[in-house]
Amino acid sequence: MKINLAKSAGFCFGVKRALEIAFGAAGSQAGVYMLGDIVHNEEVIKEIKKAGVKKIKGLASGSGKALLIRAHGEGLKIYQRAGALGYKIVDATCPMVKEIHQIAKEMENQGYKIIVIGDKKHDEVRGIIGQLKNKALIIDAKAKLPLGQLKKIKKAAVVCQSTQNFQKTQVIVDKLKKHIQQLKFFNTICRPTRAKQEEIKALPRENDVVIIIGSKTSANTQRLFEIAKSLNPRSYWVQSAHDLNKNWFKGINSVGITAGASTPDRTTQEVIKKIRAFA
Numbered sequence: 001m002k003i004n005l006a007k008s009a010g011f012c013f014g015v016k017r018a019l020e021i022a023f024g025a026a027g028s029q030a031g032v033y034m035l036g037d038i039v040h041n042e043e044v045i046k047e048i049k050k051a052g053v054k055k056i057k058g059l060a061s062g063s064g065k066a067l068l069i070r071a072h073g074e075g076l077k078i079y080q081r082a083g084a085l086g087y088k089i090v091d092a093t094c095p096m097v098k099e100i101h102q103i104a105k106e107m108e109n110q111g112y113k114i115i116v117i118g119d120k121k122h123d124e125v126r127g128i129i130g131q132l133k134n135k136a137l138i139i140d141a142k143a144k145l146p147l148g149q150l151k152k153i154k155k156a157a158v159v160c161q162s163t164q165n166f167q168k169t170q171v172i173v174d175k176l177k178k179h180i181q182q183l184k185f186f187n188t189i190c191r192p193t194r195a196k197q198e199e200i201k202a203l204p205r206e207n208d209v210v211i212i213i214g215s216k217t218s219a220n221t222q223r224l225f226e227i228a229k230s231l232n233p234r235s236y237w238v239q240s241a242h243d244l245n246k247n248w249f250k251g252i253n254s255v256g257i258t259a260g261a262s263t264p265d266r267t268t269q270e271v272i273k274k275i276r277a278f279a
């Protein structure tokens, strides 16, 4: 059985950078706290906690403490409140997410209504809308367009969550164009996500079985799985080698493997090792 690992599998540049910042802060400062998970992967979070970073649900007195801002970014209120409470900010926001913040803020200043295509509950989307003065409109790829609200908008700027599926985003933008006179679209899907989405178009066609590795909380892993499954029904999403099922590999010639942006290489290698043992 041939095993084909995607070139883009695993950590993206933003996650690598965020982890370097997190481990660097943990090694050099006394009290480092993260509000929620710095990246969406349970194994990685365990390691960060082991290094001394503590996870908190809310802000308290920040005197002598550092607050680690996660790769997905935060809204302005968190920065302001953390500053007022005395926290030192250690900002691990991915530069590509910062770019989305910049675009959205600039377009808002120019009088555009901001529309974000993304998952309403995702930290990155909350961070983007939390950077703005006015209420942004979030459009979820799976939900219906809010036609009543769209009718009232004369000019809008559209950005998207960095890990969105490009095809689905384009369909939404085309629909929006029919309802909003002046519409500017900024394709803010990040480069690593685009590379992963390009590769995942070929992997399911070229292999009998596809394995996608990543946490169930990872948006980009979910997107990879959705694309793979639509092209090859024998696509499976595993969090670790533990989830593999021997029966998936019976009588097949090849397996294509990729991993989400926050999946450590160690997990991917463990998956490959176990699949080899099945052959």
Ligand code: SF4
Pocket (backbone or CB within 6 Å): 012, 013, 014, 015, 071, 072, 094, 095, 096, 097, 162, 163, 190, 191, 192, 193, 220, 261
């Ligand atoms: S998926 Fe893209 S935006 Fe998110 S952390 Fe990685 S590089 Fe940055």
